[in-house]
Amino acid sequence: MPIVKLASLPTIKRLPSYLHVVEAAQKDGKDFISGTIIAEELELEPIQVRKDLAITGIVGKPRIGFPVKELINAINSFLEWDKIHRAIIVGAGNLGRALMGYAEFKRHGMSILAAFDPSTDKIGKTICGVPVHSLNQMVNKIRELDVHIAILTVPSDQAQAVAELLVKAGIKAIWNFTNVKLKVPGNVVVQKEDLSSGYAVLAVKMARQHGSV
Amino acid sequence: MPIVKLASLPTIKRLPSYLHVVEAAQKDGKDFISGTIIAEELELEPIQVRKDLAITGIVGKPRIGFPVKELINAINSFLEWDKIHRAIIVGAGNLGRALMGYAEFKRHGMSILAAFDPSTDKIGKTICGVPVHSLNQMVNKIRELDVHIAILTVPSDQAQAVAELLVKAGIKAIWNFTNVKLKVPGNVVVQKEDLSSGYAVLAVKMARQHGSV
Numbered sequence: 001m002p003i004v005k006l007a008s009l010p011t012i013k014r015l016p017s018y019l020h021v022v023e024a025a026q027k028d029g030k031d032f033i034s035g036t037i038i039a040e041e042l043e044l045e046p047i048q049v050r051k052d053l054a055i056t057g058i059v060g061k062p063r064i065g066f067p068v069k070e071l072i073n074a075i076n077s078f079l080e081w082d083k084i085h086r087a088i089i090v091g092a093g094n095l096g097r098a099l100m101g102y103a104e105f106k107r108h109g110m111s112i113l114a115a116f117d118p119s120t121d122k123i124g125k126t127i128c129g130v131p132v133h134s135l136n137q138m139v140n141k142i143r144e145l146d147v148h149i150a151i152l153t154v155p156s157d158q159a160q161a162v163a164e165l166l167v168k169a170g171i172k173a174i175w176n177f178t179n180v181k182l183k184v185p186g187n188v189v190v191q192k193e194d195l196s197s198g199y200a201v202l203a204v205k206m207a208r209q210h211g212s213v
Numbered sequence: 214m215p216i217v218k219l220a221s222l223p224t225i226k227r228l229p230s231y232l233h234v235v236e237a238a239q240k241d242g243k244d245f246i247s248g249t250i251i252a253e254e255l256e257l258e259p260i261q262v263r264k265d266l267a268i269t270g271i272v273g274k275p276r277i278g279f280p281v282k283e284l285i286n287a288i289n290s291f292l293e294w295d296k297i298h299r300a301i302i303v304g305a306g307n308l309g310r311a312l313m314g315y316a317e318f319k320r321h322g323m324s325i326l327a328a329f330d331p332s333t334d335k336i337g338k339t340i341c342g343v344p345v346h347s348l349n350q351m352v353n354k355i356r357e358l359d360v361h362i363a364i365l366t367v368p369s370d371q372a373q374a375v376a377e378l379l380v381k382a383g384i385k386a387i388w389n390f391t392n393v394k395l396k397v398p399g400n401v402v403v404q405k406e407d408l409s410s411g412y413a414v415l416a417v418k419m420a421r422q423h424g425s426v
Contacts, residue, residue, distance in 0.1 A: 016409035098307035191415040196229035
């Protein structure tokens, strides 16, 4: 798999925050927003903001700033958020449910078409508008619904087995919320989400700010 | 607030993954693990692994590697995960419930003592062993239970108001899962978690791997 240039990964991760700030400016009726304002809002250096936003192809004008509408479109386009991403969720537990109901994803092209869970009291029900099916319907449904993304929120001990089914069904990308490092063919994109990373940063920041507790 | 040296933030975020790998080695009965093995497992450069782990004070021995037990203890100690962090959750929706049930946090010192929610059908109940109280009990409970961390999973339009109550109650750190940039005094640590960041990376990686969909 061609590795995404590491230098740009932090920029990509910051783009959703830029989008929030610029959308808020649009809501306030503004046509332009300065890099300095964006920087203040997000506690970044202005030079960082200009460098990050250059990736979208939009350049700010001196003393006027960035054109709000164009910048919103450019960020959405760069992130591929102006396209529809057909997705499923595997594991309809609390985290799976939280992701199904997450309006930000829907607003940015993520279309969650189905969920899969082994639990018989969930199968046949609908959560946040998403129908829940049994796991053994998964491969067929992925093909039938032309799904490209699978969001994985199963218990860790089931993660690798489910990932293999997903690969077999032709899934192109797995968004992995388990703490298992999945072994999948190189052409399948895996994005691992680790909630523990945030907890690590929080605990270290707290100790540096307030001393060890 | 003294800003955590940015250079070390990516390292801190990677430490939980190192911990997983080294704990797995311990489970397999190994006393030592080589930096190269860790690097392969996590798809990092060996030099990166050695640099990252140096932050914990543990140095690998040539041809033997890192002592497993000492490394686990050193990572936990560096991350302050060997201490108890008394926490509450504000917002007992799906995401709040998912975090209450997240065993990784409990295993690493996070002790979630109470949850708060405006919904009368949740108040008085217990979720994953955590009692749910009404929002207007929050300030008193924080003081009574000597809580330092608040995990914020309320709807975005309530985030700032709740944050102000948390500050008033003397909370030291807010783990912010809303998409609001909170305005709080400089001595309160805020760690913002944005699930959209992961979606951004996933969508860009997919386009680079498979072309635009």
